């Protein structure tokens with residue numbers, strides 16, 4: 001018996017357990033991925049983008065420290081701004097690393113076996129969905145990513161800059177990454193502005209240990225980089241927070257999927273991604289958010 005409701009239109013496969021034909025799926029591969037293993041996507045484009053991200057941050061660090069702060073006479077200004085910029089840059093890179101190397105919420109590959117479907121003990125009226133590409137039983141709101149070659153729970157999008165999918169389990173790190181990059185970009189822009197004002201009054205040669213043309217080129221490059229990334233990451237941060245508050249992933253917004261999940265308050269939705277209860281740990285890329293998620297494989301239609 002097939003059921004077709006508007007909410008399920010456009011989904012990959014929709015059948016009752018008996019029709020899933022699990023015998024057509026390869027047996028699941030031997031468990032090579034345990035909880036302690038590091039997650040890393042071997043995608044050339046993503047790896048190149050990830051390395052470029054780190055190099056751009058290191059370039060900004062170099063210009064801020066060696067061109068702007070160290071040659072200055074004011075120790076206090078240099079110390080305060082140096083500590084702030086380096087602290088934020090460290091948090092940005094740590095968030096990037098965590099976003100890249102955290103399993104975004106991948107569904108076990110090839111779990112669409114007869115035993116697994118039987119173990120779900122489906123009641124009449126309940127259906128499960130099978131992904132035809134990775135032979136897994138899809139939980140609700142999971143989508144298949146062609147780069148990761150896996151189904152990802154609450155997949156938002158695949159981001160080449162962090163060389164990973166943004167999904168249920170790593171969205172916090174991705175949001176922190178965009179926030180810290182926006183903050184260091186803003187901070188760099190303010191410092192470049194202060195530097196320009198200060199150095200126009202003083203002699204250029206006294207203001208930097210590099211020659212005036214080199215100093216100018218490096219500062220303009222930093223200005224350009226910061227402005228570009230400030231706009232890009234601030235927009236991304238806003239979009240992410242908006243979709244977290246509304247509990248709707250980027251894919252769901254694009255596909256205009258009908259809402260099948262319970263509505264919660266905006267604050268509750270934030271806690272689901274960043275952890276319970278609200279604390280400074282929300283800002284730390286080293287504190288894994290405690291979701292307390294339910295693994296919902298079954299749908300009531």
Ligand SMILES: [Zn+2]
Pocket residue numbers: 131132133134135136143144145149150151
């Ligand atoms: Zn899949």
Ligand SMILES: [Zn+2]
Pocket residue numbers: 145146147148149157158159164165166
């Ligand atoms: Zn992906």
